[in-house]
Amino acid sequence: MTILQYINSNFDPVFESNADLPFTVTKGEFEKGEIITSYGKIEQKAYFLINGLVEVTMLHELDEKILDFFFPNSFFCSYTSFLLQQPSDVQIAALTSCELEIINYTELQNAYKTSLLANQLGRVVTENLYINKTNREKDFLTKSAEERYIELLSNREDIIKMIPVNKIAKYLGIHPDSLSRIRKKIIS
C-alpha cells in the first residue's frame, strides 16, 4: 500500500495521484541494517512503510531497549522528535530492506494550517500510535512475558518469524534465554 492508497481507503476523497495530495510524497529505500533516524538527530521526515520491517530502539547506559517494531502499511518516525523538533532519543533502523514513502516536516506543518485532509490523516495516524502505545503500557503492567509473546505471535505471526529472537526478547523486556524457554513451552 502507498500513502495515496491509505488515504483513499481511510477517508472520503478518492484521489488519482500524489499530485492531488496536500503535501509532496517522495519515494525512499533503505538497505537491511541501515539507520533511518539516528540518536540525536532532529526528525524532519514522516515515513510510510510500503515493504519491510523497522525497529525503534533506545539506549540506556550500555543497554539497548526495543520500543517498537513497525510493519508495512503504517506510518512511523521518531515522532516525539518530529512533533517537538528536539533531538531524537530513539534510533530507527531497517531490519530488512525497506521501500517507503516520505513526507517532509515543514510541508506537513504547512498543510496542517489549511487542509482538512492533512489534519484528518495526522489525527487518525496519531490516534493509532496512541492506541498502540497505550496497549503496550497496559500489557507491561498486566501480562506476563509469555502472554505478551503469544499475543505478538497471534497478531503478526508471519512477520514475527522475520525478527531475530534476541530482538523479540529485547522488545518483550526479557532475557533471550527466558524467551527460548517460552518458545519451547509453546511448541511442545
Add this chain to the structure above:
Amino acid sequence: MTILQYINSNFDPVFESNADLPFTVTKGEFEKGEIITSYGKIEQKAYFLINGLVEVTMLHELDEKILDFFFPNSFFCSYTSFLLQQPSDVQIAALTSCELEIINYTELQNAYKTSLLANQLGRVVTENLYINKTNREKDFLTKSAEERYIELLSNREDIIKMIPVNKIAKYLGIHPDSLSRIRKKIIS
C-alpha cells in the same frame, strides 16, 4: 481555562462564544471521589478539566495501578475506549472536586467529517497525549523511581502536594514504603 480559551490560544480562529465551535460544549461537575468513567463502560464523552485533579486507574488481579493523573487545562477521557467504542479497561475518578467541560462522542465524530478546526484540535490533543505516554514509557525503561519522583515534583510540585502519597507510589509503580524513603532522602 475553558475549551474556547484553549482553542483561541492554540489555533488561529478567535471565537467569541461556544456557539462558534464546531461541536456543543456542556458544563459538568464531579465531587471528590466520584467515578467519571467506570470499568467496562464505553466512553461517550471527552472531558476538558477546568479545575480539579483526575486519576486513571487499571485493575490487575487484586491490584490497582495508576496510569495517569490529569491536571487543569487538559483534555482527558478513557481514550482507547472512546476511539474504538469498546468497553473501558480503565477507570477515571475525581481526586478532588472537578469543574469540567464535555464534548459528546457522536458530535465530535460528525465535526471530524467536515471541520478543519475540530481535526486540528483532535490532532494536537492526541499528539500531546502520545508525547506524555511515550515519555512515561521511556522514563520507566531508563529512570529509577527516585528520578521519576523528582521529575514529577519539579514539573508539578504544587499539584503533587494534593495527591495522597500512596497514589503517587502506585503511579510510580513502587511500594509506598519505598516512596517514603525517597521523600526522606530528598528532604534531608
